[in-house]
Amino acid sequence: MTTTIAKTGSVDAMELLTVHLRIKRYNPEVDTKPHWEEFEVQQKASDTVLNALHNIKWTVDGTLSFRRSCAHGVCGSDAMVINGENKLSCVNLISDVGTDLVIEPIRGLPVIKDLIVDMEPFFAQYRSVIPYLIAEDDPGYKERYQSQEDRARYDDTTKCILCACCTTSCPVYWANGEYVGPAAIVNAHRFIFDSRDQGTERRLDILNQKSGVWRCRTSFNCTEACPRGIKVTQAIEEVKRAILYDRV
Amino acid sequence: MASVIKSPQSRDVSPQRRASRQNFETWSWLFMRVSGIILFFLALVHFFIMHILHDVTTTTVAFVAARYQNPLWKIFDWLLLSLGLLHGTNGLRYIMDDYVRSPLKRVLVKSTVYGVSGILFFVGTLTIITFK
Numbered sequence: 001m002t003t004t005i006a007k008t009g010s011v012d013a014m015e016l017l018t019v020h021l022r023i024k025r026y027n028p029e030v031d032t033k034p035h036w037e038e039f040e041v042q043q044k045a046s047d048t049v050l051n052a053l054h055n056i057k058w059t060v061d062g063t064l065s066f067r068r069s070c071a072h073g074v075c076g077s078d079a080m081v082i083n084g085e086n087k088l089s090c091v092n093l094i095s096d097v098g099t100d101l102v103i104e105p106i107r108g109l110p111v112i113k114d115l116i117v118d119m120e121p122f123f124a125q126y127r128s129v130i131p132y133l134i135a136e137d138d139p140g141y142k143e144r145y146q147s148q149e150d151r152a153r154y155d156d157t158t159k160c161i162l163c164a165c166c167t168t169s170c171p172v173y174w175a176n177g178e179y180v181g182p183a184a185i186v187n188a189h190r191f192i193f194d195s196r197d198q199g200t201e202r203r204l205d206i207l208n209q210k211s212g213v214w215r216c217r218t219s220f221n222c223t224e225a226c227p228r229g230i231k232v233t234q235a236i237e238e239v240k241r242a243i244l245y246d247r248v
Numbered sequence: 249m250a251s252v253i254k255s256p257q258s259r260d261v262s263p264q265r266r267a268s269r270q271n272f273e274t275w276s277w278l279f280m281r282v283s284g285i286i287l288f289f290l291a292l293v294h295f296f297i298m299h300i301l302h303d304v305t306t307t308t309v310a311f312v313a314a315r316y317q318n319p320l321w322k323i324f325d326w327l328l329l330s331l332g333l334l335h336g337t338n339g340l341r342y343i344m345d346d347y348v349r350s351p352l353k354r355v356l357v358k359s360t361v362y363g364v365s366g367i368l369f370f371v372g373t374l375t376i377i378t379f380k
Contacts, residue, residue: 176349
């Protein structure tokens with residue numbers, strides 16, 4: 001499955017709409033705390049929320065700051081809270097989310113400026129689960145074979161783009177920054193259940209700590225937030241079971 | 249004898265395999281799942297007997313005495329008491345770890361909660377054991 005893009009429905013895709021955006025802004029050089037600013041722009045119904053943000057930045061207020069790179073739901077740069085839900089601004093259409101938009105930076109990470117947050121704690125947690133293939137033996141001059149069934153076990157968790165939509169939608173993560181968070185567990189799952197990998201025990205030991213999988217209270221926010229449709233809560237439960245039964 | 253090279257997928261490839269992987273957090277999570285299921289039925293039975301079959305206004309010492317003729321009801325009540333307290337306190341432990349961030353506050357809040365749970369458990373157990 002690729003990144004989910006909702007259907008435009010019956011709305012005329014070329015029709016110009018007035019989009020009203022309420023954006024939580026913060027400039028560390030001037031502000032002591034974040035404040036709201038409102039903008040109105042003309043957008044087509046088929047435009048994305050990112051198009052509207054670009055429109056503001058390029059024609060109304062050049063100081064508006066946000067991250068984006070590929071703008072097609074692949075790089076995972078532009079996660080933000082749109083009308084209360086974590087979404088990628090580049091794959092959500094105006095016809096889909098409506099013309100009244102409330103946009104905030106993702107929660108649980110320190111805001112640097114406007115919609116840009118410091119992702120370092122998130123990436124540090126990602127790195128903490130050793131998210132790469134560990135295979136100490138030399139396979140010789142050949143590939144490490146894997147059956148289609150073995151590959152299918154972790155197929156879902158290979159789709160992660162590290163946008164942090166899941167981790168920053170988790171109520172436990174908001175309160176407790178020590179929790180490694182759903183994204184780190186998803187990326188650990190991708191290697192724990194890889195038959196070629198030999199680092200399973202190390203990863204399970206890391207996730208068996210107080211800051212690991214046991215912090216998850218299955219609120220399913222992460223699964224709902226994931227723009228790639230990864231069954232995040234299920235992946236976390238599979239890791240819990242692997243630890244409990246000491247078997248992957 | 250020819251030595252056999254084990255496949256990398258083989259579970260016993262790692263030489264320093266420990267006896268047990270699970271720790272306190274693992275078992276405390278499992279306890280929450282299991283005690284949750286048991287408590288669901290215990291509470292249902294308790295609720296049915298105390299609030300539907302009988303009215304709370306008729307719950308007198310005589311009623312309890314008649315019920316405690318059968319020691320199984322003592323065990324039932326003690327299970328409800330201990331599992332409920334343990335389940336609840338462990339749930340609060342998770343919440344305190346998440347929400348009480350300052351070390352000093354955490355010590356104070358935790359000792360209060362654990363202390364109150366301990367006292368409730370002691371008083372409840374004493375009542376069930378010594379009831380005549």
